[in-house]
Amino acid sequence: EVQLVESGGGLVQPGGSLRLSCAASGFTFSSYWMHWVRQAPGKGLVWVSRINSDGSSISYADSVRGRFTISRDNARNTLYLQMSSLRAEDTAVYYCARDSGYCGGDCYNSWGQGTLVTVSS
Amino acid sequence: DIQMTQSPSSLSASVGDRVTITCRASQSINRFLNWYQQKPGKAPKLLIYAASSLHSGVPSRFSGSGSGTDFTLTISSLQPEDSATYYCQQSYSTPSFGQGTKLEIK
Numbered sequence: 193e194v195q196l197v198e199s200g201g202g203l204v205q206p207g208g209s210l211r212l213s214c215a216a217s218g219f220t221f222s223s224y225w226m227h228w229v230r231q232a233p234g235k236g237l238v239w240v241s242r243i244n245s246d247g248s249s250i251s252y253a254d255s256v257r258g259r260f261t262i263s264r265d266n267a268r269n270t271l272y273l274q275m276s277s278l279r280a281e282d283t284a285v286y287y288c289a290r291d292s293g294y295c296g297g298d299c300y301n302s303w304g305q306g307t308l309v310t311v312s313s
Numbered sequence: 314d315i316q317m318t319q320s321p322s323s324l325s326a327s328v329g330d331r332v333t334i335t336c337r338a339s340q341s342i343n344r345f346l347n348w349y350q351q352k353p354g355k356a357p358k359l360l361i362y363a364a365s366s367l368h369s370g371v372p373s374r375f376s377g378s379g380s381g382t383d384f385t386l387t388i389s390s391l392q393p394e395d396s397a398t399y400y401c402q403q404s405y406s407t408p409s410f411g412q413g414t415k416l417e418i419k
Contacts, residue, residue: 301359
């Protein structure tokens with residue numbers, strides 16, 4: 193069974209930093225592109241970042257580029273999102289999601305349960 | 314960036330009704346369109362990919378159609394468990410989602 197378990201969320205002050213982790217199991221992690229998608233309270237889904245299977249290709253949404261860094265450790269089956277210079281508008285549930293590999297583009301057939309990041313003083 | 318617009322933003326329907334949700338892209342995305350279902354407090358679930366392909370395990374009452382800029386998600390016979398918010402997502406370029414359609418059961 194595919195499992196994605198996020199951790200690392202919490203309360204952080206504006207301008208602060210936080211690192212999210214996503215532990216993967218039940219599949220060959222090193223074979224899949226992975227993504228971060230966020231959802232502000234009561235709002236819709238917003239794609240944040242993606243990384244290819246070996247970490248050599250990375251993309252970011254304009255809203256986080258230069259502040260967030262996605263990475264992965266295939267030996268540890270773990271995806272990361274390092275977030276810095278956090279703003280109130282970064283407050284959201286952050287989901288890690290596995291790319292299906294069969295949509296012809298990015299689509300997500302497995303999701304974690306999400307971890308809440310709250311940016312507030 | 315490609316903007317995705319869903320309509321309606323919310324709707325209420327009865328068990329057994331046929332329900333259609335529309336998604337429009339700001340430019341042609343061929344058939345790179347996916348649909349998700351999200352229930353409160355839960356992660357989204359993939360329903361439809363590539364505009365009309367049913368994801369494994371998804372009931373056959375769900376179907377998708379469209380190409381270019383206009384797409385639809387149809388539930389042929391609404392069930393109580395279909396109460397949820399539905400999102401479209403384009404995978405033609407940098408991913409983006411529609412704003413969501415909240416479906417309630419009367």
